[in-house]
Amino acid sequence: MEMTAIAQSLLNGLAISGIYILIALGLTLVLSIMGIVQISHGEIYMVGAYCVYYLIKSAGFSFIPALIVATLFVGCIGVFLERVFFRPFRGDPDRAMTVSISLILIIQNIVLFLAGGNPKSYSSPFTGVLFIFGIVIAWKRLIIVIVGFGLLVLLFLFIRYTKTGQAMLAISQEREGAALQGINIDFVSAVAMFLGCALAAVAAGFIGSLFSISPTMGSFALMKGIAVIILGGLGSIAGAVIGGLILGLIDGVLPAITSTYTAGLVGFAAIIIILLFRPQGIWGHE
Amino acid sequence: MKKIISVLCAFCLLIIFTSILISCGDSKKAKIIKIGLISSVTGPMAPGFKSMVESAKPTADLINSKGGLTIDGQKYNIEIITADDQSSPPGAVAAFNKLLQEEIKFVLPPIFMPSDMAITPIARQNKIVRMKAQSAGRTQANPQQPYSFLASTGVYNIDVGYQYLKKLYPKAKRIAIVTPDDPGAQTYQELTKQTIKKYGFELVFFEAFKMGGEDFYPILTKALATKPDVIDVIFSIIPWSAGIINQSRELGFKGPIIAPAIFGDINILNSAINPKYAYDIFHIGLDVQSPKMPEIVKEFKELVEESTGKPLDMDHVVMFEAVYTFVKAIEHAQTLDDADKFKTTFEKLDTIDTIFGKGVIDGEEIFNVRHVVRRELPFSRIMNGKVEFEWTGKN
Incomplete structure (x- = not known):
């Protein structure tokens, strides 16, 4: 393979890493840090994409305002879901899982009924490609990488330096102890779900402009998001970066050398091998 | 009293007679x-x-x-x-x-x-x-x-597709096949390879991609490294068709992109691809919105x-x-x-x-x-963002 093609593959891999990190951010907060068994996160992501689509196509919004409105709306959906579906089952992960799986089917079929099954698409305002020494990166992919890393830094700062963020960490370490310290678990959980779902909507809004959107697009996001946070380590934002980079590079580079099947195989094999030696994930805490 | 009974009997007979008539009529209905x-x-x-x-x-x-x-x-x-x-x-x-x-x-x-x-x-x-x-x-x-x-x-579309390719793009010689790895696709793939040989084209790349994803940059990077003149998808569904078209154009490919055994609905495809990239795309498939239907x-x-x-x-x-x-x-x-x-x-x-x-x-x-x-087989093409359609006269 030519050097240009190899370099292009590496760049493809980095762009894919950015996509995976963006997807994993919301899940990191909700599932990984707060321990809310939100398996329907992929469907929330999908709803975010459809919100952006309809705001652009039907309401005439441009991309950024549509994204902002969709983010706020989906964040509010997250608060509703937490209050109605997850709070009653806090501390009962089996029931929470059942509820979450039911939500997948309900949300998917509502969207299928309302929007139909045909894939839809909308364009990113970030058009054109950038040529660097003969290799190409589309601006819309580069923006995803920038946004992904930007949100990652913001999330890190939020968790590290705000009262609510610190409360989230406390809850993730010891829920009862946090409550005894006067932390309002309900409020913090609601904030976490708002932020987690809002991040899913941001991810979906950008990624939906790259690929088509459909009622079943959430399963891909959930699968990749979970793979990233398990590989990187539960409860770790830095781990989400590492996990995203590893899986993104595998998915970007391996198909160019072998085949699309090999990438999937190697990706999951890498997760298994790493977990064998480090069960808490690369950056997770024991 | 006798009169009332007589009237009632006549009425019942009338109802029975009418019912018989209706049921006879029913047997003639579809x-x-x-x-x-x-x-x-x-x-x-x-x-x-x-x-x-x-x-x-x-x-x-x-x-x-x-x-x-x-x-x-x-x-x-x-x-x-x-x-x-x-x-x-x-x-x-x-x-x-x-x-x-x-x-x-x-x-x-x-x-x-x-x-x-x-x-x-x-x-x-x-x-x-x-x-x-x-x-x-x-x-x-x-x-x-x-x-x-x-x-x-x-299957009969493939030969017609390559006839059109030869007619519309006579300078095209090198074909890269990027096609879904569908269990039903083997017949299509075999016939496509035979047809490429038959019409004097050169197959420079072949890969059947795992279905499900829409990021084709890795496989297209590999395909475009072989410098093809044409990308043949053989057949596809809209999300993959649109993905392959948009992404190959982003990577700099300017040649024809074809699917002799169809891309999916050509109008839905046209709305899914970037208007800048909507040229030299055809399939042997219907345009159901055409006045020629x-x-x-x-x-x-x-x-x-x-x-x-x-x-x-x-x-x-x-x-x-x-x-x-x-x-x-x-x-x-x-x-x-x-x-x-x-x-x-x-x-x-x-x-x-x-x-x-x-x-x-x-x-x-x-x-x-x-x-x-x-x-009779149809031919649909996207040129300059518009769908063109004609009947081929072949079947």
Whole structure:
């Protein structure tokens, strides 16, 4: 393979890493840090994409305002879901899982009924490609990488330096102890779900402009998001970066050398091998 | 008192006489013949196949309004009974068993190959006649499948596709094939490779990608490193077609991108690709919005759009075509449930009415059975963001 093609593959891999990190951010907060068994996160992501689509196509919004409105709306959906579906089952992960799986089917079929099954698409305002020494990166992919890393830094700062963020960490370490310290678990959980779902909507809004959107697009996001946070380590934002980079590079580079099947195989094999030696994930805490 | 009893008796006689008259009249009215349709209403394949289910009622209404079918002097209207295969083989088996319980003898099987293969043994065992709307596979039409027929197939499109390629792009020589790794695609892939050789092209790249994802940058990077003049997708569905077109253009590819065995609905595809990249894209497939569609398709379009509130798309028409052809074949066979009689009659036919005019019965060369309908092939191209359409005059 030519050097240009190899370099292009590496760049493809980095762009894919950015996509995976963006997807994993919301899940990191909700599932990984707060321990809310939100398996329907992929469907929330999908709803975010459809919100952006309809705001652009039907309401005439441009991309950024549509994204902002969709983010706020989906964040509010997250608060509703937490209050109605997850709070009653806090501390009962089996029931929470059942509820979450039911939500997948309900949300998917509502969207299928309302929007139909045909894939839809909308364009990113970030058009054109950038040529660097003969290799190409589309601006819309580069923006995803920038946004992904930007949100990652913001999330890190939020968790590290705000009262609510610190409360989230406390809850993730010891829920009862946090409550005894006067932390309002309900409020913090609601904030976490708002932020987690809002991040899913941001991810979906950008990624939906790259690929088509459909009622079943959430399963891909959930699968990749979970793979990233398990590989990187539960409860770790830095781990989400590492996990995203590893899986993104595998998915970007391996198909160019072998085949699309090999990438999937190697990706999951890498997760298994790493977990064998480090069960808490690369950056997770024991 | 006697008078009252007499009046009452006369009244009862009148009612009885009228009832007899009505029931005699009823026997002249159309009876119902049920046709089963298995498709994906739920699950990951639903986005691709829901249109087929949506078109069931408009299809039945239109065919019935045109007289339905007549068997042994008795008129029949059709009723299409749909069953959801839940996008999975076990779901397809459950759906098929549901239709069996309703004693349905004629079924349109799932387009999705694994689901169709799952019901094949039960269908054969129960002598259920299947007419598949669209397919390539020799697994679906072959001597071991006596009751399996194809209303249309993309295999005959490939040669016509390459004739158009040679005519429209005479300087193109190097072909890169980037195609989905669909279990039903082997026949297409073999024929494409043979056709490339036949017309003097050079196959410089071939890869069948794992279905499900839409990021084609890695595979396209590899393909474009071989400097092809043409990218051939062979066949695809809209998200992958749009992904391959958009992403290959982003990576700098400016040549024709083709799918002889169709991309999916060409108008939906056109709306899914970046307008800057909407040029030199063609397939041997329908443009169902074209004014060149036959009158019956235009009537069907009105019914579908009224009933669904959505524009007509290719999958609606594919379903309609299959049911229409199926009904014509049943009428030729003059049987409501005899699969062997249907088979024998079908194989002896030279032509059959389709919604696109006369279809020829064929399939011997590629499938080793005369179980395939070939009708005139369409050509659709996207140039400068607009869809162009013509009938090829070939089938």
